[in-house]
Amino acid sequence: xxxxxxxxxxxxxxxxxxxxxxxxxxxxxxxxxxxxxxxxxxxxxxxxxxxxxxxxxxxxxxxxxxxxxxxxxxxxxxxxxxxxxxxxxxxxxxxxxxxxxxxxxxxxxxxxxxxxxxxxxxxxxxxxxxxxxxxxxxxxxxxxxxxxxxxxxxxxxxxxxxxxxxxxxxxxxxxxxxxxxxxxxxxxxxxxxxxxxxxxxxxxxxxxxxxxxxxxxxxxxxxxxxxxxxxxxxxxxxxxxxxxxxxxxxxxxxxxxxxxxxxxxxxxxxxxxxxxxxxxxxxxxxxxxxxxxxxxxxxxxxxxxxxxxxxxxxxxxxxxxxxxxxxxxxxxxxxxxxxxxxxxxxxxxxxxxxxxxxxxxxxxxxxxxxxxxxxxxxxxxxxxxxxxxxxxxxxxxxxxxxxxxxxxxxxxxxxxxxxxxxxxxxxxxxxxxxxxxxxxxxxxxxxxxxxxxxxxxxxxxxxxxxxxxxxxxxxxxxxxxxxxxxxxxxxxxxxxxxxxxxxxxxxxxxxxxxxxxxxxxxxxxxxxxxxxxxxxxxxxxxxxxxxxxxxxxxxxxxxxxxxxxxxxxxxxxxxxxxxxxxxxxxxxxxxxxxxxxxxxxxxxxxxxxxxxxxxxxxxxxxxxxxxxxxxxxxxxxxxxxxxxxxxxxxxxxxxxxxx
Numbered sequence: 286x287x288x289x290x291x292x293x294x295x296x297x298x299x300x301x302x303x304x305x306x307x308x309x310x311x312x313x314x315x316x317x318x319x320x321x322x323x324x325x326x327x328x329x330x331x332x333x334x335x336x337x338x339x340x341x342x343x344x345x346x347x348x349x350x351x352x353x354x355x356x357x358x359x360x361x362x363x364x365x366x367x368x369x370x371x372x373x374x375x376x377x378x379x380x381x382x383x384x385x386x387x388x389x390x391x392x393x394x395x396x397x398x399x400x401x402x403x404x405x406x407x408x409x410x411x412x413x414x415x416x417x418x419x420x421x422x423x424x425x426x427x428x429x430x431x432x433x434x435x436x437x438x439x440x441x442x443x444x445x446x447x448x449x450x451x452x453x454x455x456x457x458x459x460x461x462x463x464x465x466x467x468x469x470x471x472x473x474x475x476x477x478x479x480x481x482x483x484x485x486x487x488x489x490x491x492x493x494x495x496x497x498x499x500x501x502x503x504x505x506x507x508x509x510x511x512x513x514x515x516x517x518x519x520x521x522x523x524x525x526x527x528x529x530x531x532x533x534x535x536x537x538x539x540x541x542x543x544x545x546x547x548x549x550x551x552x553x554x555x556x557x558x559x560x561x562x563x564x565x566x567x568x569x570x571x572x573x574x575x576x577x578x579x580x581x582x583x584x585x586x587x588x589x590x591x592x593x594x595x596x597x598x599x600x601x602x603x604x605x606x607x608x609x610x611x612x613x614x615x616x617x618x619x620x621x622x623x624x625x626x627x628x629x630x631x632x633x634x635x636x637x638x639x640x641x642x643x644x645x646x647x648x649x650x651x652x653x654x655x656x657x658x659x660x661x662x663x664x665x666x667x668x669x670x671x672x673x674x675x676x677x678x679x680x681x682x683x684x685x686x687x688x689x690x691x692x693x694x695x696x697x698x699x700x701x702x703x704x705x706x707x708x709x710x711x712x713x714x715x716x717x718x719x720x721x722x723x724x725x726x727x728x729x730x731x732x733x734x735x736x737x738x739x740x741x742x743x744x745x746x747x748x749x750x751x752x753x754x755x756x757x758x759x760x761x762x763x764x765x766x767x768x769x770x771x772x773x774x775x776x777x778x779x780x781x782x783x784x785x786x787x788x789x790x791x792x793x794x795x796x797x798x799x800x801x802x803x804x805x806x807x808x809x810x811x812x813x814x815x816x817x818x819x820x821x822x823x824x825x826x827x828x829x830x831x832x833x834x835x836x837x838x839x840x841x842x843x844x845x846x847x848x849x850x851x852x853x854x855x856x857x858x859x860x861x862x863x864x865x866x867x868x869x870x871x872x873x874x875x876x877x878x879x880x881x882x883x884x885x886x887x888x889x890x891x892x893x894x895x896x897x898x899x900x901x902x903x904x905x906x907x908x909x910x911x912x913x914x915x916x917x918x919x920x921x922x923x924x925x926x927x928x929x930x931x932x933x934x935x936x937x938x939x940x941x942x943x944x
Contacts (some may be wrong), residue, residue: 287345287370287696290753290855292745293337293352297594298360305354308337312350324353330873330901332857334741340753340855345370346696358696360407371692371752373702374663376487377674378757378852380440381842382796385422386766387443387468388453390799393420404818409811417816419446423477428822430484432802432835433739433842437485440674442644442796444766445491446474447655449498450903451568454766454814456646457498457613461631471638478639479597489642489674490635494628494657495650496607497615499529500569504615509572511593519624521616521652522606527594529571530612531564539584540596549576562588562596571596587859608650619651629664636665642674644760645701648689649679656686659942666697676760677701678767680725682708683750692753697701698755706759706793713763713787716868717780717886717935727768727809737861737868744870747854748792756836757852759793762907766814770798770807778804778830782837783884783936789841790851790872790882790938797838804834837912837934841849844911844938860895869895873902877943881908888931898922908943916942 291310295302308326311318318324329337329352343350392405392415401413409415422443426436433439445455448463455465464471481488497504503516507523517523534541547560554560556896563569571594573579579587588596597603608614616821621624632643650869651657658677665673675698679686686704693699711722715735723730735743748756748893763784764771775781789795803821807813825832850872859881860869867884873879876883879902883895897903908917908924917924917939 286342287372288340288753288853289343289368289370289732290338290340290748290756291329291350291368292749293360293629295335295337298352300354300360302335305331305337307355309353309356310339310341310350310354311359312345312348314341314348314646317351318353318356318359324356330855330857331899332859332871333896333900334858334861336745336858338855338857340853343368343370345372346694369752370695370696371690371698371754372782372906373684373698373758374672374674376438376672377440377702377794379438380487380758380794381433381438381845382440382442382760383433384442384765384798385444386417386454386799386814387419387422387446388415388417388455389419389814391421391425391817391819392416393424393469396420403749405816406818407816409809409815412453413503414467415816416467418467419473419477423473423480426480426484432839434793434839434846435485436481438846439485440487440489440794441481442640442760443488443490445493445646447493449500450589451498451613456493457497457500459500460492460502461494461628462634463544474638474640478641484637487641487674488639489644489676490640492632492643493646494617495647496616499613499615503574508591508594509574519618520605521618521684523615524604528591528601528604529594529889530597530599530603531569531597532588532596536628540588543571543584543588543596545584545587546570547576549573549579550581554580564596592888595645608647616650617652619657620653625657625660629661631697632661632665633668636669636673641672642676642702644705645675646679648677648701649685654668655700658689662698662700671697671867674703674758675701676703676705679704680707682706682747687750690751691877692752703755703759703793705762705765706747707762708747709744709759709761709791710763710768710788710795712740712747714774716740716866717784717884718774720774734866737863737866740868741858741861741870744791744856745858756792761788761791761793761795762798763788763799764798764813765796765805766798767810768813769809770805770813771801772804772834773806773808773813777935779888779931779933779935780886782834782934783886785837785841786882786934786936786938787884789845790880792856795841795845795884802835802838803828803833833933838881840912841938844940845882848872848878848880848940850878851882854878856899859897859900860893862893865889865893867893871900871902873900876902876905876941879905879941881939883926885931885935888935889926889928891928895924895926896922902941905941905943908939911938911940 308329315323329339443640447458448460507514507597544563560573561570584643603612606616854872854874857871869883893898
């Protein structure tokens with residue numbers, strides 16, 4: 286058996302909601318509603334928006350069902366509905382995530398300074414490094430333990446570790462099987478993974494399989510051997526002569542950002558060593574074919590005589606397929622069998638080093654992406670473990686995202702366990718922030734907000750299109766290396782706290798971007814990738830606002846760990862108050878496992894009532910707010926909320942008091 290979520294919307298089936306007193310799920314699991322002993326196990330709950338929802342044990346895999354209305358009418362009457370369960374890892378359902386850019390988190394003791402390393406608290410830029418490494422993360426496990434209270438059921442997502450000398454973020458891979466030395470060694474990764482596992486935690490890393498950097502050995506081999514290179518078919522749309530736009534600042538026609546390494550014109554030239562055209566002081570090195578013939582050539586003649594590539598001005602456009610037209614990122618041909626095998630093997634190597642899964646960078650953009658990731662999933666499952674977790678960076682949910690989240694014939698994930706749940710972030714920020722985001726991005730389209738009704742609709746649509754097993758493990762991103770930090774989105778910490786409350790109390794697994802717990806700020810890249818503020822983290826007594834945020838996160842972490850309903854129960858809409866911009870919902874599994882969340886976009890100026898009548902928790906007399914620990918009484922099936930209750934946060938979480 287497996288748990289699945291079911292929604293019934295009366296209007297969609299042509300029924301007047303007022304005519305329906307009860308709704309049951311009917312199928313083979315309860316003999317199509319005829320087994321009265323089992324029937325009540327499959328009764329849905331009606332929330333205050335008129336929809337009915339329930340989570341039930343059903344046969345694993347693909348099944349059919351109907352709704353039984355008032356125990357005498359089936360809906361739909363002429364056909365049946367279908368569900369498909371997906372079995373995702375149990376550990377991922379319980380997880381709270383913490384994302385780390387390794388270079389920006391902590392420098393391990395004894396680490397040597399890096400080339401272009403900035404002082405730790407310097408403003409971040411696109412090129413320089415700060416020296417953070419895997420040993421630094423391991424050394425900060427005590428901090429992480431203190432913040433979380435325990436690392437049991439915590440999970441860590443690390444941005445890429447691939448060798449990538451040309452980028453500080455490591456999204457321009459130069460070798461899929463090698464850790465960049467500035468980040469650490471294979472042994473460092475093993476030790477970090479083992480240390481986290483010893484604490485009951487998990488770790489995943491980024492995989493970047495859509496493209497490489499132009500320093501990747503396969504691309505450089507093509508520059509040297511052209512179409513005869515064994516790697517030629519690893520890339521998409523590679524011409525006979527590749528044009529690479531890297532030249533700048535010409536003086537008398539000679540580019541000033543290059544040098545010749547092992548120059549055949551020099552007296553110290555070594556014919557046994559390779560010669561290179563060096564760009565930007567070692568950032569890129571392109572092979573010189575047959576350097577011996579250039580002992581009397583000019584620099585321009587050396588550049589222009591290369592048979593398989595041509596260096597052109599940075600103001601021109603390359604002639605090969607690049608991700609979002611960035612010349613540094615030639616796109617891979619992931620249809621190629623040899624490349625697929627290489628990429629699959631490289632993933633297996635990371636798993637053997639101790640990681641528990643992967644976050645996939647732009648996975649939908651790969652050549653033949655659907656087939657590639659289905660084959661990838663089968664490969665790692667066969668050669669490693671069923672318990673790996675895979676989440677994809679897909680910014681849209683229903684539609685594109687859904688195609689990557691369907692099950693195979695055995696009710697296991699065919700491709701991904703989850704996607705990064707940017708659609709939920711988008712609708713919550715659209716409601717709370719005073720900005721409307723462009724779809725599938727963090728760019729602001731206009732100022733405004735969506736209505737409470739739209740917020741409620743978007744949240745439930747984001748849940749109902751997925752199997753419950755997938756919804757439970759959706760990666761609940763609200764800030765990341767690709768977005769502004771939350772405190773920079775909101776100019777009011779009370780609104781930011783309301784967003785974080787929703788992140789932690791809606792279905793899925795909440796994800797904290799390093800430093801959010803101490804209120805770090807940061808706008809668009811690169812400002813959102815600044816170094817961890819250890820001065821604040823280690824001295825919170827001197828930073829009361831940041832200490833308040835830190836404590837807020839800690840209480841939400843404790844709430845999630847102690848309320849199973851936040852993992853296992855559906856969302857029940859309680860209040861949709863468009864005029865006053867107030868939204869309330871509940872997560873309920875039993876009388877002693879129930880919460881109510883109330884969010885007011887701008888606070889309130891008059892008392893509001895939260896009506897609990899008709900809900901299974903209507904008779905619980907007392908409730909307690911998780912942060913203030915203030916008690917709220919339920920009189921006549923209503924809870925009264927006062928304006929002052931939102932003084933510290935525009936979100937409240939009430940837990941049932943059963944004593």
